[in-house]
Amino acid sequence: MIGRRGWGGSCAGARTVLLAAAMAACTGCSGLGHVDGTLFPAPARDSITFWGHACCYIDVAGVGIVTDPVFDKDVFLRHRFLPVPPPSSYAQARIVLISHAHSDHLSRSTLATFPRGTVVLCPKESAQYLTDGGLEVRPMAPGDEYTCEGVRFIAVAAHHMGSRYGVRAAADGRALGWVVETPSATVFYSGDTNYFSGFANVGWSYHPDIAILNVNGHLLSRDAARAAWATGAGTVVPIHWGAFGHWVVGGNKHPREEEQLKRLIGDRLVELNAGQSIPITDPHRVRTPALP
Numbered sequence: 001m002i003g004r005r006g007w008g009g010s011c012a013g014a015r016t017v018l019l020a021a022a023m024a025a026c027t028g029c030s031g032l033g034h035v036d037g038t039l040f041p042a043p044a045r046d047s048i049t050f051w052g053h054a055c056c057y058i059d060v061a062g063v064g065i066v067t068d069p070v071f072d073k074d075v076f077l078r079h080r081f082l083p084v085p086p087p088s089s090y091a092q093a094r095i096v097l098i099s100h101a102h103s104d105h106l107s108r109s110t111l112a113t114f115p116r117g118t119v120v121l122c123p124k125e126s127a128q129y130l131t132d133g134g135l136e137v138r139p140m141a142p143g144d145e146y147t148c149e150g151v152r153f154i155a156v157a158a159h160h161m162g163s164r165y166g167v168r169a170a171a172d173g174r175a176l177g178w179v180v181e182t183p184s185a186t187v188f189y190s191g192d193t194n195y196f197s198g199f200a201n202v203g204w205s206y207h208p209d210i211a212i213l214n215v216n217g218h219l220l221s222r223d224a225a226r227a228a229w230a231t232g233a234g235t236v237v238p239i240h241w242g243a244f245g246h247w248v249v250g251g252n253k254h255p256r257e258e259e260q261l262k263r264l265i266g267d268r269l270v271e272l273n274a275g276q277s278i279p280i281t282d283p284h285r286v287r288t289p290a291l292p
């Protein structure tokens with residue numbers, strides 16, 4: 001068993017636990033966005049596919065790992081302009097990684113559309129928002145680990161607010177990033193976070209090959225470059241944009257400070273549009289879904 005502290009474990013037993021509202025017909029979820037199966041077909045194997053904002057689908061040998069899925073039409077101060085994937089495109093999802101409780105990262109109505117047996121790994125602070133849904137919820141703290149199908153998940157600290165409407169940012173474990181160690185590569189998802197020493201800790205401890213960084217509103221170009229440098233990742237994927245317009249600051253259809261971001265990070269930067277994917281082992285080969 002792997003697990004350095006707190007609970008550790010594997011998903012074998014967890015598969016027997018059900019998502020109560022699982023596989024509820026997405027069309028019945030009136031609060032969710034318009035489904036587009038052409039833009040979001042079933043994700044490519046052994047790849048990372050960008051699904052807008054903070055949501056990526058990571059396929060590891062057919063096992064689906066999804067970061068912060070929020071398919072709602074509206075969330076706090078934001079309105080969705082991007083369609084959403086059909087449930088058939090995440091029928092193979094086994095793990096959902098929640099970084100924190102903000103409404104653009106944690107959506108009960110979205111999680112209700114995930115398959116039975118999906119395990120949700122989340123900060124302890126977020127677990128209170130995931131009760132009564134029949135979810136297999138695994139609250140975790142920095143350093144906690146979980147394994148599933150040969151993939152190891154490690155919770156790492158983020159410097160961000162942990163509560164749903166909080167404004168006090170701290171690296172206190174109430175918001176998390178995630179390290180995903182697959183047999184072929186290690187992927188780091190930052191979650192929302194300021195730049196802080198945790199990036200260097202991730203670099204030293206886990207040597208990620210690919211860093212997925214939440215840029216808009218958080219790691220703007222200089223801090224994204226610092227984070228990229230600190231993690232040592234050879235590939236940097238900027239996310240936290242491309243799905244929701246913000247009622248106050250607007251925009252969000254491109255990474256902010258995009259040109260500076262490209263200049264500072266250089267060839268390591270791989271910017272994906274919604275629906276595009278990169279192979280985990282060849283992350284500079286960007287692929288676009290084939291049109292019908």
Ligand SMILES: [Zn+2]
Nearest residue numbers: 100102160192
């Ligand atoms: Zn946040």
Ligand SMILES: [Zn+2]
Nearest residue numbers: 102104105192
């Ligand atoms: Zn966010």
